[in-house]
Amino acid sequence: MKLEEVRRILDGEVVSGSKSLDIEVAMACGADLMSDVLAFIKQDALLITGLTNPQVVRTAEMVDVKAICFVRGKRPGQETITMAQKKSIPLLLTHLPMFEACGRLYKNGLPGCSEAE
Amino acid sequence: MGKDDGFGRVQELSYELKVGEVMTTTVITVAPDNRVGDLRELFRANKMSGTPVVAGDRLVGIISIEDFIKCLADGEMDCPVRMRMTEKVEVLYADEPVVHAIHKFDRRGFGRFPVLDRKTGHLVGILSKGDIIKGLLKKLEIDYHEEEIHHYRASHIFEDILADKTAIRLKYDVRGKDFENAGASASALKKTLSRLGFHPQVIRRVAIATYEAEMNIVVFTPKGQMLADIHPDHIEVKAVDKGPGIPDIERALVPGFSTAPEWVRELGFGAGMGLSNIQKSSDKMVLKSKVGKGTDLRMTFFLYR
Structure with missing residues (x-):
């Protein structure tokens, strides 16, 4: 699923990386626990999280996450944005809560990490 | 090969x-x-x-x-x-x-x-x-090119070096409580392994394990080091610190057991999954610790499993 479609489905906005909206995410992982992200995510995934600190970007980098979407309208600080730009990881923002964000994407055919090839 | x-x-x-x-x-x-x-x-x-x-x-x-x-x-x-x-x-x-x-x-x-x-x-x-x-042939054909490049590049460094035994050591200093830079060493190591042409699967395992190990040093100790030794057939990473040590290693290894303070949890860590993640990502993990002296964690990753 293209990142632009993710944004549209989540009524979201682009925090940074607006030039990367045509990249594909193969699956998604919703988590606030970064150790779980490290343990279960596969590459080319979209990370959906309620945390906005720079460690989220660092975690994403470690496991080759394609893009991050913050839920519940939480806006990341400049430090997080700068790091994401440096690592070329686009950031999205949605006002939906975690469950609904995940649910909408899943309903639209984006698989979870345990299902995707 | x-x-x-x-x-x-x-x-x-x-x-x-x-x-x-x-x-x-x-x-x-x-x-x-x-x-x-x-x-x-x-x-x-x-x-x-x-x-x-x-x-x-x-x-x-x-x-x-x-x-x-x-x-x-x-x-x-x-x-x-x-x-x-x-x-x-x-x-x-x-x-x-x-x-x-x-x-x-x-x-x-x-x-x-x-x-x-x-x-x-x-x-x-x-x-x-x-x-x-x-099906196998088709998949092999797709994999072949990429695979060859990775094998070649990673083994290439060692083929060019004439010695009875060769290892490349990369050393990273980790500062405790420095959250802005937490993970910087694991990130640098990941980038380096990628430049050296290691297989993405190996890089991923090393990245996950070293990132968790680095977070442990940052969270619990004043400072430490990560030493990555690259051998022709394996990578060994030592994460050492002079921190407070782990009183009960067996308990520390139980998934979900954590002594991390609340603010660490707010960063998305400290749920007691770090060491089990390291264990899962590495081929061998040896954890030694003395209370009051520090901790020595060794992780081994074989390149060709």
Whole structure:
């Protein structure tokens, strides 16, 4: 699923990386626990999280996450944005809560990490 | 690199590839009420030695050329397929790894297996040995180029160095409580391994384990070091610190056990999964610690498993 479609489905906005909206995410992982992200995510995934600190970007980098979407309208600080730009990881923002964000994407055919090839 | 590596990859692929990825999806089937006599033209035209019998979406049996011949000998070509088919059908499921199928072919000696979807029970394809070979070859072809480059580049460094024993050591200093830079060492190591051309799977395992180890140093200790030794066939990373030490290592290894303060949890860590993540990502993990002296964590990653 293209990142632009993710944004549209989540009524979201682009925090940074607006030039990367045509990249594909193969699956998604919703988590606030970064150790779980490290343990279960596969590459080319979209990370959906309620945390906005720079460690989220660092975690994403470690496991080759394609893009991050913050839920519940939480806006990341400049430090997080700068790091994401440096690592070329686009950031999205949605006002939906975690469950609904995940649910909408899943309903639209984006698989979870345990299902995707 | 010996010849064994190539064989190893095929074996690995037979675990990675699923039956559903290699099977033939256009399946010629017959209905239970078809005449056995009609099978002759079907078998001849499609060069088949057997075919699944399907009622609606449901697989109800299989009929082979042997069944056909027996029927012919009995002079009962007008008999319905239902009467002559084998009802207890050995099947495969689309989500099974190809290696299961290979074993099944070996054990049963059949030419083909119908493939069902595990959830719906519907017939979704048919698998022959030829399908497996074709599937493996196709995947190998795709992998081959990338794989060769990674193997070549990573082993290349060592081939150019003439010594009885070679290891490249990368050293990273980790500052405790410095959250802005937490993970910077793991990130730098990941980038370096990637530049050296290591296989993405190896890089990923090293990245996850070293990132967790680095977070432990940042969270619990005033400072520490990460020492990565790159050997021709493995990478060893030592994460050492002069922190407070771990009083009960056995407990610390239990998934979910944590002594991390609340603010660490707010960063998305400290849920007691770090060490178990490290254990899962590495091929070998040795943890030594003395209270009041510090901790020494060694992680080994084999390059060619």
